[in-house]
Amino acid sequence: MIPPPALNIWEHSRQLRELCRRRAMGLEPEMDCAAQGAEILSHFVDRRGMRLLDVGCGGGHLVHSLARIGIELDYYGLDYSPAMVGLARKARRSLGLDPGRIILGDVRGLVGFECDLVAMINTLSFNPDFREPLDRLAGTGAKVMVIRDFFGPSTVVSWERDGFLDEPHNHLKGYWNQWSTSEVASFMGDLGFNSTFVPDHRTMGRTEIVVGKPYIWSWLVAERA
Numbered sequence: 001m002i003p004p005p006a007l008n009i010w011e012h013s014r015q016l017r018e019l020c021r022r023r024a025m026g027l028e029p030e031m032d033c034a035a036q037g038a039e040i041l042s043h044f045v046d047r048r049g050m051r052l053l054d055v056g057c058g059g060g061h062l063v064h065s066l067a068r069i070g071i072e073l074d075y076y077g078l079d080y081s082p083a084m085v086g087l088a089r090k091a092r093r094s095l096g097l098d099p100g101r102i103i104l105g106d107v108r109g110l111v112g113f114e115c116d117l118v119a120m121i122n123t124l125s126f127n128p129d130f131r132e133p134l135d136r137l138a139g140t141g142a143k144v145m146v147i148r149d150f151f152g153p154s155t156v157v158s159w160e161r162d163g164f165l166d167e168p169h170n171h172l173k174g175y176w177n178q179w180s181t182s183e184v185a186s187f188m189g190d191l192g193f194n195s196t197f198v199p200d201h202r203t204m205g206r207t208e209i210v211v212g213k214p215y216i217w218s219w220l221v222a223e224r225a
Contacts, residue, residue, distance in 0.1 A: 002080045002106045009162045010081035012169035017083055024059030024091035030068065031061065032202035033148050037121050038065035040198070040221060044117060044144045049074055051115040053140060055107050056123030060088040076115065080106045110136045118145040125150050125177045131187055138191040145222040150215050151197060155180040164211045176213045184220065193222040
């Protein structure tokens with residue numbers, strides 16, 4: 001399920017990789033979405049050693065946001081970009097953290113992994129459909145999923161050229177999808193979760209342009225019933 005590096009849009013932006021490396025090292029200002037994600041997660045931390053799976057972790061910078069508010073979790077990151085996983089592992093090693101906690105893999109192929117909490121920030125819309133990733137994550141046994149994405153009145157699937165990649169890779173395409181809040185909530189209900197949609201603090205319902213595409217961010221907080 002992992003696209004080969006030649007077709008993976010996340011493998012072909014030197015600028016993005018450098019930004020993610022600096023975020024992984026804590027050298028960039030905290031991302032607003034990471035700060036809000038950590039704050040939401042903090043409400044569900046009721047014991048030490050709870051295991052968190054950070055899906056689409058990039059450089060693994062969410063650990064810095066958790067640390068800033070004093071949240072200690074057994075952190076694991078999952079990403080299907082070999083370049084991102086490589087830089088995340090290198091950064092963690094230099095920070096004295098376990099690089100083995102960063103896993104190369106596709107959430108749609110996730111089998112046998114167990115956790116208490118899931119974070120999925122700015123990732124779900126890059127999947128061809130929301131159902132398979134969420135079904136796999138429900139299979140981890142997580143009691144709460146905290147997901148930031150483009151949720152709206154309807155599902156709109158878009159397969160488009162990225163347009164911001166290094167040459168000669170700018171022809172590569174990816175998914176840039178919007179998910180129906182009602183469809184997602186209904187599906188999560190079938191999986192045994194109650195869904196709450198929370199405004200995004202930074203954008204507050206305003207459209208944000210991400211690599212030339214319009215996004216309206218919000219958060220899904222799905223708690224196992």
